[in-house]
Amino acid sequence: MSAPSLEAPRRVLAWRPGPVALAGAVAVALVIAGEIVSPGFAGYGQLVNLMRVAAFLGVIAIGQTIVIIAGGGGVDLSVGKVATFAAIIGSRVMAGEDGDLVPAVALALLVSAAIGLVNGLGVTLLRIPPFVMTLGMIGVVQGLILAYTGGRASGQAAPALTSLVNGRVIFDLPGLLFLWLLLGLLAVWLLRRTTFGWNLFAVGANRTAAELTGVRVNRTLILAYVLSATFAGLAGILLLGYTESVFLDLADQYMLPSVAAVVIGGTLLAGGVGGYAGTAVGAIVLTVLSGLLTTLDIGGAGRTVVNGVVLLVLLSLYGRQRRLRS
Amino acid sequence: MSPLLEMTGVRKRYGGVQALDGAALTAVRGEVHALLGPNGSGKSTLDKTLAGTVVPDSGEIRIDGAAARIGGPRDAHALGVAAVYQQLSIVGDLTVTQNVVLGLEPARRWGFLDHRAARARAAAALDRFAAAFPGGLPLDRPAGSLGPGEQQIVEVAKALARGPRILVLDEATASLHKEQVAVLFDVVRELRASGVLVVFTSHRLDEVFALCDRATVLRNGRTVGTVELAATDEAELVRLMVGDAPRRSGAPAAAARPSPSAGAAATLEVRGLTTERLRDVGFTVRAGEVLGLGGLQGQGQSELLLALFGAARVTAGEALLDGRPLPLTSPAGAARAGVALVPGDRGRQGMFAARPIQENLSLASMHRRARLRLALGAAAERRAARSMVERLGIKIGSLADPVSTLSGGNQQKVVIGKWLLDRPRVVLLDDPTKGVDVAAKEEIYAIVRGLADDGVVVILNSSDNRELTELSDRVLVLFEGAVAEELSAAAITEKRLVAGALRLTPGESP
């Protein structure tokens, strides 16, 4: 053992930024780039707006983070569709009335959780690969949506929901951002300070060892999919509060970005390593990037290419840092 | 004779841990040189700097008198150094031959790689170990289908196929049966006779005395001495390794012992237990008894422990703990009923390499400390983990470090420690001291006896007969999945164990 006085400075030298710090730096760099090409991009109102857009992705990606950490190819492709379905159920049941807000949200979340339960049972008991199971679930939920709406969405957000999401609280920040913060803290607590969270990481890191340590592996996995769908449903409700009325593909486009946000946040697709703070930063990176591309008037193919390139650059950076650290 | 290998002033730091702090090693041609020291003292790290997989922060290596610059495994290979690491590097999907050939640079003929020559070299290297494969050399079988001991032998053959002048064996015997060890030793002796230097690391001192000529001892990354083994006894060697520091297993450790578990004094009764690899196994273990499992390894000992933990498919039979049936259908159920298993393969079955030491230690018992079985208190978890780190003398930097950064023996202590926190009523141990240093072995033995004294049922499988004789009150000798013989306290001697194991397999000799 060497003297502790020697240890401190060396440790600082040995410190290398982790994925979260790197992704955060990228987000800041993108904002600065935006301000340079288009002055006003980094204005207060603009930034608040970007954060608001990021919030929906951020909430959907909570569940995605949980499922990906569980490992074994865990992924939930049905989150976008489930969010859409929850918004559709919610808007129809509350139908613009504050009095029906609570039952509407409860029902929407219950249906979402049930869909997650089916995903979880399929993945564990029937051993269907998560990719296949949740991809198939997209079709099933789409069918349910058509059966439920007859092809035309109806209903409206309750005013209370709208003001909860859009109303300005302090510093002119919308309520949505505080809700995201709250849900984000809940996610971090769930992953880092509960038996469920530690079991989840264990299952993701080494499933055999988890089993032999007495972890109820299947129960943990099923719960992961239930939580994923429930957070997706919640994001759908928040989206409903924002848009006030729904369309049949309201949240569908969040499917791949939710996975991308998790990966950019440094969570390993192989499972067992990661966390929600990174995912939240990942959601912000993707949203700022998308805002920047809109400002630059780059659409379609160009957008896809740039998104892909940013993802690849970040992932190769993470890989490099991991090697350097070990 | 001028030394073949001279390593001096080797330093290597990982984050907050000084793994090597000026280590030195000098050894000559035609010698088997033991590299010894407690867990985490830097043996594997020193081996790796020699083999080029770790680049030291500073230090000098001279081979055959000339300064050697080893920047990577290729340099080491070119200098005639081959190493077998503590962690297996076998690729399970490739055949045994392919594994041995892997990374060998085969001769070139007219510009083409000569695969046939490489195959021949692989076969020749494996052939030296023919006696360790009673069923014939498994040249074309996937390496993943071999037992852990056989894989280890393949690993050694892989190093030999490179025709090294310096061969490094880092705990190569930890997963070998007695018979396989004997084969390996014969090969090592042949190598010594042909002038090869073998650097040999093991925590089994009887092996060290049987095989090695000299020993260099490391402590905290520093070389504390080199001794002639012929002129040294075991006590002296242990003193060199452990130092004059007061022993850990003194009074404080005993005080830290958990109080007898609730409903202590259990009796475990197993009747007609049958699985794919077990035939009608029955026995009774009384509270406070340590039951050993003996016989040739691979006769169903590990399977029996897994079955009692609900991790093997039981087709018939039952186990009663104090007259109440144990759930044999799921490990989670077994764990809740108070059964603990320290499995035989720590990398695959015991630890979560990428997760922090904290979580690895907490996992089995955290539900007891959690509020509403859900909310964990950071301080309580840390306290629990720290208590184990101290009790077992686990050498760590910080509880937040991934368990994969620990030395092999310290990883094993983590795997044992997680169950000791759970206050189990039945403890199943599958080779629990694999790769663990002398001091910690004593500590673990004391803990096992302490558990038994507290009324816990202990079943111990060990590939180390010395461990069985020292700890067991009774030993069941298993053969082909069935109980072949029962030895009681007075009858348990190493000789009897060997005889018991062998008499049952006529036609085979060690």
Ligand SMILES: Nc1ncnc2c1ncn2[C@@H]1O[C@H](COP(=O)(O)OP(=O)(O)OP(=O)(O)O)[C@@H](O)[C@H]1O
């Ligand atoms: N990759 C790594 N990252 C961080 N720390 C490491 C790493 N490799 C080794 N260490 C640390 O260096 C020290 C020496 O480890 P090493 O593996 O050389 O010990 P050892 O003498 O081989 O022990 P054992 O008998 O348990 O195998 C240990 O404290 C270990 O935690």
Ligand SMILES: [Mg+2]
């Ligand atoms: Mg080692």
